[in-house]
Amino acid sequence: MTAPASSAVPPDVTVVGIGADGWDGLTRASRAALCEAEVLIGGARQLALLPDECAGERVAWPTPLRPAVPALLAAHAGRRIAVLASGDPMHFGVGRALAEVLGAGVLGAGVLGAEALGTEALGTGVPRALPRVLPHPSSVSYACARLGWPQEDIEVISVVGRPVARIAAALYEGRRLLVLSAGAGTPGEVATLLRERGFGPSRLRVLEQLGGERERSYGATADDWPHPPGDPLNIVAVECVRDPDGLRLGAVPGLPDTAYEHDGQLTKRHVRAATLAALAPAPGELLWDIGGGAGSVAVEWLRTYPACRAVTVERDPERAARIARNAERLGVPGLRVVTGTAPGALEGLPAPDAVFVGGGLTAPGLLDACWAALPEGGRLVANTVTLESEALLADRYRRHGGELVRLAVAHAVPVGGFTGWRQAMPVTQWSVRKGGPAPAAPSPPVAGDDA
Template identity: 45%
Template sequence: MAETARPWLTVIGIGDGGLTTLPDQARAALDAAKTVFGGERHLAMLGDTQARTIAWDKPFADSIAALKASAGTPTVVLATGDPMWFGVGATLTRHFSPEELLVIPAPSAFQLAAARLVWPLADCRCLTVHGRPVETVNRYLAPSVRLLIYSEDAASPQAIARLLTGRGFGPSRLVVLEHLGGDRERIRETTAAGFDLADIADLNTIAVECVAGRAATPRPLVAGLSDDAFVNDGKMTKRVLRALAVAALEPLPGQRLWDVGAGSGSISIEWLRSGAGMAAVAIEPVAERRALIAENAAALGVPELAIVAGEAPAAFAELAPPDAVFIGGGLTDGVFDAAWGALKPGGRMVAHAVTLESEAILIALHARLGGELMRIGVERAEKVGPYRGFKPAMPVVHWHVTRGDAP
């Protein structure tokens, strides 16, 4: 049996207590290192060292080349807490093989915060706004939910308090935990609406126990949000058809959607809200609608939605291949053929049509590729003089097919 290569890159998590809290394995890796990478705060802890020290570039991606240049020589990366939980370790796994890496974690701020508050960690939503928009938090706002949030800096607690208050969760309990595990540890509590904390350390974690006020409108994570959850100009897949479309797209963790002719972005937003690590691209040629998509994505907690300007199929050229495609607007043979060609094996295609011309395209595609073809008619009760009656909406033809179903 071949001997397994020893890792050359050691990622060391450091608590607020500094290097004195490191285990022997981490100390030995630091002593043997030829090069040490880290933030300025961590590198300052080293004092006099024989190793070459390199501070992270901004943007961080520029540091990857320097790390790769150290391959094969003992190298250490210094990080905060658990490097694999929203930390640099998770980023490095995208550039280095597991055989190259050794990770030595310290207790994470999530663990320490949960311990201080006596909150079962498994019952908490653990989030980060470090390097990410605070609007990410919107996705998880619901009564009685407990959130633990890594901060960007000293301004993060107040930014989150404002967000909570603006979403109707002003009565929520908000706890700021600073320098957890160190000599300067401090824990202070307030409410989102009554936020009055000052002199907050940059190194802090935020805990939120969500309480919905009268103005709150909690949004479920299942597909089929109320139509009033989205600002739109009328170009939107409505609730019933949207729930059907998202179910047929079969979102799975880590997969990517192309939402072609996105309109208000309702399909791609519901896709992102459905699971962890999802990706979506909303393709929309109209600038005003792209602004609506961005507004909806932030309000519903998925600001990571990629919004692409341009007409299909030309807009597909630079995009990573999708696991699923929804065509809700501008269906033509050229759009479908390009999207179908890009779709990964086993990927799902869903298309809607309301005009006779686009219906004819779906009927022909169903005959050629199979799948399931349906005409959906929805009738809603509305006022008819002093009485009520069912008023039919324009019928929609729905077609979905899996890439592997193609002959």
């Protein structure tokens, strides 16, 4: 008779952080966990650091790592497993994947306790169990110690399995960055990106094999970077210095229009800032940007917080390609660009937390599809400059409530030898939260009001 999944023996997992100093740098508890383990899982480089007294079966991580975790743990259920991780396993390390798969949750066992976490199956017949984590100083800790940089004042960006273009979103005058490298070529790639983004004067320092016998460091400015690829185990420290002639980008929505490549289809700066304020992005939320144009709203949604996500839908292939270029240049290469016409192109997309409609409002069924896709509490913002679309928004405002505003911007321009105002086309904006307050009843007319 086959035992139910809930009676299966959960994996006994200890995650051990290890540095470039190898076995000599480990604590007594970490050494004991590795010596007692029946299975040792890690990268080939990490496994090679262990002495023969660690007699457990050695298993190298497959590639890609993340999808293989549940099956690999299930295959060794009931055995003592030690997983090797670089430095601090919970800082851009494999500890996160193990905690999520094994069900540790964001508060950890110390707060919730094992009983509160339950025994939901992994999908392989194995119940959940909390991993034990034994951290080692991370490369970030070592780097800050060597550089004299307070950790709380720096930004850490990983390009391990991620595009180097992500760094561009963190480039601000005077900012200090630590880049977790993907390999020996990363320092040169970082220097190239800094030059291309107008931060060539920035100072770079590469720190290799931190904490090990072969530790060394070297540096130069991005403009004058002379170094060939070195050791693949490195971290890149960046002190950001903007070129005096470079375009200055702020940390809030409303980037200069000149920051974007566009053909005129662009939500302009002041309206864009008001639109992002109405959309109210929060960490981890997903935006649908429909009628992307130049992709500016989705790009600035993503720049508000690294964990934000966005999908932009654009029917014109040339504009879709332009959106992707804008996203990469401005440091958010994770923007997903869907080439197609809404509402048909919305099918199969993950449910949004917010929707922005910047074009195609009159497409049959578009607003209905967006409203249906939103969960309770989700936000929808739509902009238009045409009377036909404005009539649609006015109707939805009567039905669903929210806020209906008209945004008007005028720019000072030369008028002969003087200066006058040039009015841009006014934008009508409807913003609403699903499940928000009911539409207000119209006020009765007051004597003296215009008919």
